[in-house]
Amino acid sequence: MSSIIPGPIARKPWGMLLPLTVLVCFGATVLYSAAGGSIGTYAKSHLIRFALFLVMAFIIARAPRELVKFAAFPLYVAVTVLLVLVEALGAIGGGSQRWLDLGFIVLQPSEFMKPAIVLVLARFYDTLPIAMTASWRALIPAGALLAVPAALVMLQPDLGTALAITFGAVVVMFLAGLPLRWFIGAGAAGMVIAPLAYLFVLHDYQRNRLKIFLDPESDPLGTGYHITQSKIAIGSGGMFGKGFGHGSQSHLNYLPEPHTDFVFATMAEEWGLMGGVLVLSIFFLILRWGTRVARNAPDRFSGLLASGMVATMFFYVAINLMMVMGLAPVVGIPLPFMSHGGSSMLTNMICIGTLMMVDRWSRRGGMVA
Template sequence: MKIDLPEKETVYRQNRHGLEAFHLDLWLILLLLALSALGSVVVYSASGGDTEMLMRHIIRLGIAFGIMVLFAQIPPNQLRIHTPWVFAVVIVMLIAVFLFGDMGKGAQRWLDLGVIRFQPSEIMKVALPLMLAWLFAQNSLPPPAKHLILGLGLIALTAGLIILQPDLGTAILIAASGLFVIFFAGLSWRWIFSTVVIVIGSLPVIWHFYMYDYQKQRVLTFLNPESDPLGSGYHIIQSKIAIGSGGLEGKGFMGSSQAHLDFLPESTTDFIFSVMAEEFGLIGVAVLLTLYLLVIARGLYIAAQAQDNFARLTSASLVMTLFIYVFVNIGMVSGLLPVVGLPLPLMSYGGSSMVTLMVSFGLLMSFHTHKRLLSPNH
């Protein structure tokens, strides 16, 4: 039986690199493992040497990596076929959360199915970019105006349902992931300018009618944390003290006085970057940012090499969502952005957000390693 050239190249590539037989990308795997190892070290230190927390963190990492491998096996053609159904199911879940979701820490964000309790908004971080990429890939790019309007409507619907929980941070992140798809689809500057004007014009409406008091206080604290140094501005001030006191080389492993003396809130999750900066200094921060930069660069390379518009748009959006995670978290703990409660990817202690992130990487690897088996659409 005659094998055409793309199939021969696929067989050759799989024989040459064992990881490709499992649809995994070697460079991404190494970078993700390096970030995970560094994160585990900082989590252990931030927890004050809590071995049980470290073991839970490592177990969650193992589960997340396993899920990444599973999603890497899904052929992009099958993913594309089922994308609208997945998106519809997640929308129904978000509506169910609004109607009868579980409460926790003053917010209604969880669905309890008996055997599992989860946040559908986490799934939407992947489902929305997939849906918009599926929509725009139906035609040549840039997409027609009707598809752009429909895409903006889907973003507004999704973000609105999540804001109602309330979870403004996640809503902003998901909306950004959708807007990235629209941007990479070839959105004209006229549309970009119009959107910026609309967003700026709607800020007073959002402030007065859609933001809760604690969210408004976060913005006011961001603008002037010293106005209430022992109240709402306390945590940001302590975070900046931790970052600044690290200096060039840091205080060393387990040397974070801000975390160990409980000056920092959520030192193992939202504010873990502050612990990292205090203990490992500017050198450690530079290493961390370099690792993130390499992951983003590799992801954008995969997006650029994608074989069709669906894979290209989804890959680019998922990679830029990682960038938003990193940018917002570091900006938040440095006092450059309001506190919105987003973890630092692969560094913070956590479960659901880590799994969602690894699903994204699994899809990236699937697009990259399956591409020679696909017939190009555009």
């Protein structure tokens, strides 16, 4: 085999790339149907973006370890500055804002923060003397690194992204070896604070949203409508679905956002449980590959970096799927590689590229060793 196929190609992680390509193409198929049988509306741009970002991922994968280590803090600072800039522009323009229009490209800096926070924390724990791992010096600076961007994103306000950033960071901190009791303590504190926050901090509409999440039928035409219609779409699909192009829920506009946040419901209606199992299996393959990359990582920095990237992707998948199945409140988080939208594709392809990069490092490290 290796004699026939050129080395650089054979070394590519095909165990991940093939399922990923299948998933993106399946996503394009679903988007084609969601657009009422039009390629141009969603599917075409979906595939073009994937192609572009895949090239970008290959370029990222080429990056040398020392450069990445060196660039970690500057990148973090740069993205944070962008976040502040967005906030400032929003304040000047009157009203909240998430995008930065640079004229030739529209940037959403909070998206970049997801991989950036993972990168900077991996770098932080890489430089932290091992003996200090259980001391406050392992926690306070990392906490500050997380708190600044998380707070900025919350101000936008974008709860979903803030949670995604926090999740990635916490997983890195957990894997960095911080004492377990801190996490247990934080969890316990959270359980105490959450009800208090619910009663005293949250706005009425936010409280309402939680209530509706717990009982969607109580508001069949408001926010609960989204959850109810999504469950109807998935449930009516049955085992094998209603057939390609025959999803009434999406085509007759009962399903909100059939091409972005609720793309899984759109898929499930037409492809049934089989389609759902396919999507879940592919995510399993990709994430398992990512986890293996992390475990085979040559050093502490790359291990933490890879794990954080896997966690970030996982967070997208888990929250989105829980939301469409009525297990989580409606927060605007798209499904990676299937939802139409450049930002989420970009973030997830950065994660993929980073994982491929770590994969390459470990091979090289192996060869060197």
